[in-house]
Amino acid sequence: EDKVVQSPLSLVVHEGDTVTLNCSYEVTNFRSLLWYKQEKKAPTFLFMLTSSGIEKKSGRLSSILDKKELFSILNITATQTGDSAIYLCAVANAGGTSYGKLTFGQGTILTVHP
Amino acid sequence: DADVTQTPRNRITKTGKRIMLECSQTKGHDRMYWYRQDPGLGLRLIYYSFDVKDINKGEISDGYSVSRQAQAKFSLSLESAIPNQTALYFCATSDRGTSGTETQYFGPGTRLLVL
Numbered sequence: 001e002d003k004v005v006q007s008p009l010s011l012v013v014h015e016g017d018t019v020t021l022n023c024s025y026e027v028t029n030f031r032s033l034l035w036y037k038q039e040k041k042a043p044t045f046l047f048m049l050t051s052s053g054i055e056k057k058s059g060r061l062s063s064i065l066d067k068k069e070l071f072s073i074l075n076i077t078a079t080q081t082g083d084s085a086i087y088l089c090a091v092a093n094a095g096g097t098s099y100g101k102l103t104f105g106q107g108t109i110l111t112v113h114p
Numbered sequence: 115d116a117d118v119t120q121t122p123r124n125r126i127t128k129t130g131k132r133i134m135l136e137c138s139q140t141k142g143h144d145r146m147y148w149y150r151q152d153p154g155l156g157l158r159l160i161y162y163s164f165d166v167k168d169i170n171k172g173e174i175s176d177g178y179s180v181s182r183q184a185q186a187k188f189s190l191s192l193e194s195a196i197p198n199q200t201a202l203y204f205c206a207t208s209d210r211g212t213s214g215t216e217t218q219y220f221g222p223g224t225r226l227l228v229l
Contacts (some may be wrong), residue, residue, distance in 0.1 A: 006156075009154070015170070041222045041223045042118075042204065042220040042221060042222050043157070043204075043220050044191075045217055045218075045219070048217060083137060086209055087220070088157065090157075098191075101159065101162065101172075102147075102157075102159070102218060104149075104156040104157040104158070105156050106154055106155060106156040108154050
């Protein structure tokens, strides 16, 4: 059974701080790892990672994957109150009837205070 | 207009009632999914469909059924609702193409309360 564990489960910081969110996984047939941001309702896509060591970057957010150690991190620099959200990590399975299925972690609740 | 829509957005019902949640998409994607979200448990997959004739159970399908009426429509039914089905339900879609299969696009969610 595929498994995704995120840490910490919640995090409170002040504006301007840098945060690192962690995601470790076990998957029978790894295809990719994805990060989503969930604010009020629907999760929105941030990154998809398939190769180790290649950083994906979007503004103040960046992410990297380590396929040997089976984890990924999501960094947010110079945090703003608008970064407050639940951050979800998911892995996609490449095997057979599971192809394309996502298994999600519990999420990290990030709260950024002014 | 939203690409993935869900109706209703909120629903309160009683134990034992039959409930249907509907999802429609205009993205032209073949694949559709139903998830539920509970605090501290992330998103858990209920059912998924890779095309109109293909329906598969997810990790928590007991107590639920689905219908893929068309490429654009995927409905989730609770035949006899129970209180522990109180949750936030999301529909999602993804493309069939190998480069975009995993990137799922989510609807706004349906908040269901079973009394």
